[in-house]
Amino acid sequence: MGALVEERLKQKPKLLKEVDVPALNLDEEVLSILAHIDGENDCEKLAVLMKLSQEELRTKLALLEQNGVIGFEDVAPVAKSDAKCDLTPDEQNMIIAQEKVIAEGNYFEILDLAPSVRGADLRKAFLAGSKRFHPDMYFGRKLGDFRKRMEIIFRAMKEAHDFLAEDDQRKVYAKKIIEESGLDQVVMDEVEDEDDAESEIEMDPERRARLELIEAQRKKKDERQERLEERRRLIKDKRRSRVPAEGNLKKAKDLHEMGMEQLRAGDLYSAAASFKLASTFAPHNGEYRHQFKETQDKAVEQKAIGIAETADLDSSAGNPGQAAREYAQASDLVQNTERFAVRAAEEYFKTDDYDAAWFYANRAVKAAPRSKKSRLVAASVLEARQDYAGALVHAEMAQSIDKEDANIKKMIKRLAKEIR
């Protein structure tokens, strides 16, 4: 709360002319403060002159300001205190200061947190903030227009909390903030290292014990799983290291040749099947196995490309619903590339199915985080879903890839406005 007033230390209070001072019935001390306000003395100097602590002076000046007696240079006088409001000047200042943070600050600042914050601290900050700004905390008092203003603050804090509560989202957002502010690498590492270090401050002991039990069981299960896999690997390796019988080797060789022929003929699926069989007859031969994998991937990709071609036709024929489903099918076949996912998202976007669009846009971003196209699609979809903060994260990523794109600039402006 102090911040706003503190920056006034160097400011010079001025008497506002239209005020009828005698009518205000001020006490002597306040009157003598008024006598020292000549437009030249700044707050710091006034405190010295009046032999008052800065804190005391601050309170007195705040009161005068609210009653419209004085104003500060370059600072619009605080709205005349509302007769329907009986909040103390301190409380009013606290609210006004927080309004400023909400207008200008990011989600972390709204909750007065560092970008490296962890889940439990985030919640603590939100709860503490709620207890300061929720109108119920001032029940029975006249709040005037401060009621609505507190409601706005509370909702902004709730929004910030809900946004940051999603770990992945928070980390992306934190990185962005840190990059912007030019903080050093250490802070960045903190954000990244945080993963499993969910802090357990004041957790209910019973709950912690249960969580620990669950964790222990999970570990046990994981270990069991690992041992099983190890054994499987051993068996496999043994099989592979054993040179198979002459007959099987011959069979494998024939199958491989057949596969090569099918490959040349462009029948990828049959080729993959042949290589697989060859690999089973000659498990020690890494070449066969490798070829099987490679051919299979190619076959699936080919199929996906075929589907996508049909989708292209549907798309240009003005049938986005059909196209979207086909691109989605292609993308489901080959998930680790952005090209089908982006198209699926774009087509779903056209049909206003933003949930589906988001699913594929998200996949595109995961497959190609440094692609302008996928970032833009994600931003557009989120914007349509009115998740402006999320959209802004992606739009700004897109901008970091292409700084010149005017459309992105426009979009960022628009989103920033929406958020405000």
Place this chain on the structure above:
Amino acid sequence: MLTHIIGIDLGTTNSCVALVDKEGPRVLSGAGDKRTVPSVVALTAEGKCIAGSAAHEQAITNPENTFYSFKRLIGRRWNSRDTQEFADKVAFNVSASDSNAVEIDFGGKKVPVVQISAMLLEELKSLAEEALGEDVEYAVVTVPAHFNDRQRQATRDAAKIAGLTVVRIINEPTAAALAYGFGKKLGQRVAIYDIGGGTFDISLLDISDGVFEVLATAGDANLGGDDFDHRIVDWIFEEIEKTHGVDLRAQRDLKPRIKQAAEKMKVELTGKSESNLSLPYLAKKEDGTFINVDLRLNREKLSELVEDLVHKTIEICQKALDAADIQGDSIDQVILIGGMSRMLTIQAAVEDFFGVPPSKAVHPDEAVACGAAVQGYMLKEGELDTLLLDVTPQHLGLVVTGNKFETVIEKDTTVPARSRKIFTTTRDNQESLKFQIAQSSDLSFDEFESLGEFLLPDLKSLPAGTVKIEVVFEVDTDGIVQVSATDKETEKVQNIEISGPGEMEEHAVEQIREHNRTIQGIPVVNAAGEVVTETPLEPDVTPEEPLDTGASSEQPDVAEKSSGVDEVSEAEDSTSDPGPAEDIEAQP
């Protein structure tokens, strides 16, 4: 500053009053140290109006004029399925008011349900005043979590008639959580399973750092102890038919006696594994001989009779977990409240589902009233550093093309809440848009209830879909819903405030109060009572006994006010007309 704020649990079967002061929460008990009051109102043969224990005690001898379970009717529409089902089950007569609300046949006169409810509240108020030795004016009143805006408003109105100012309406399970967590240092997630006489609710809350945050609520408006009783009642009738060959279901006057017997068996079976029923001379057969009933019911049979009811509650628990997006095993504590929670079958089913044995930390019949009092205390004493973050009870939105409900603020959104959406026209050159504001408890059924409506006129002549109207919904902590629509083209704005304290006109309240005070013989009820349920106040109606000399000069005022109400009711009536509502559609 406010004096005491009492907490009132206005239950279906029993009610309870409590207060929190420096020593903590305590139940305000009446004469005879009874800690809960039966939610019963009656009109005696002498024409006297009684409420609470006295009314309960004479129920058997005066079935037609004893009114119970009326909470199931408050704020409800007559033509709803629930109302009809209920009307079939009870011994007293109910009918429709002009405005499609429910009225109860009260000694030959039709009385709105709020008025009956007010009589009970008045009894509770005077009980509290007796216990405290001073006047009580403020109260926090609880309602089931699934109560909609109409039902909450009606509850507020009933309290107002009884001379109480409701500072806050909170949900019963939330109140129980407050009673549980108040004064403790906790960091827990709790589930409150509330099964009372008429309703079932489940709420999930996070309690940490003195903040009680409601995460999700779910419930069934028509699932409670009564339904369990009716299962036993049905079984008794069945058994009688089996042994005596007579179907006694049609004999209405037998119902209270059998219902009471069923209730007793149910209660007995929480302690004993078997319960006996003996109803000698229950009825006369056609041949003049008497029907003597002797039956035996054991726990297993009871579990079997109600198995599907219990299962239904568990399904609703899962729904709440899904809504809060949390797993069952992340719940640290389960609190059972409501009379029915004593049933062992229910306790076992809940433990099975959440994997935690139910907490015994709160009293199942008193926790809600105590929690309501806690909320009153928290509000009153600003310095306690505790806060309740409550949520919207239902989805709020607009009715759009095709009579579909379009959500703007979702259920379980923390209040104060605000949300906006863009809507547009569906016809070329559309001149105006009618906004019908509605609430919905369950989107999957596409059912909604209209809350009010307003018109945004003078739109620019433009093709369909090009006019952009921004609609903003706001709900504050008092549950007041404000809706505004702004034409982005012309910057024209229209507002509506849907509900809130003080909705009912002071004059109408005073009239009903006066009637309740003067009830002697046949109660005096007239159209004024219906104002509560949104029918026009007729200008020719004045109180039977003028309140003061200024009463006659107030008359023109009444007429003026009535025209205002008239408009509202006109709008209400036309909500069934889907016409203009077709002209609006949601836009992404």
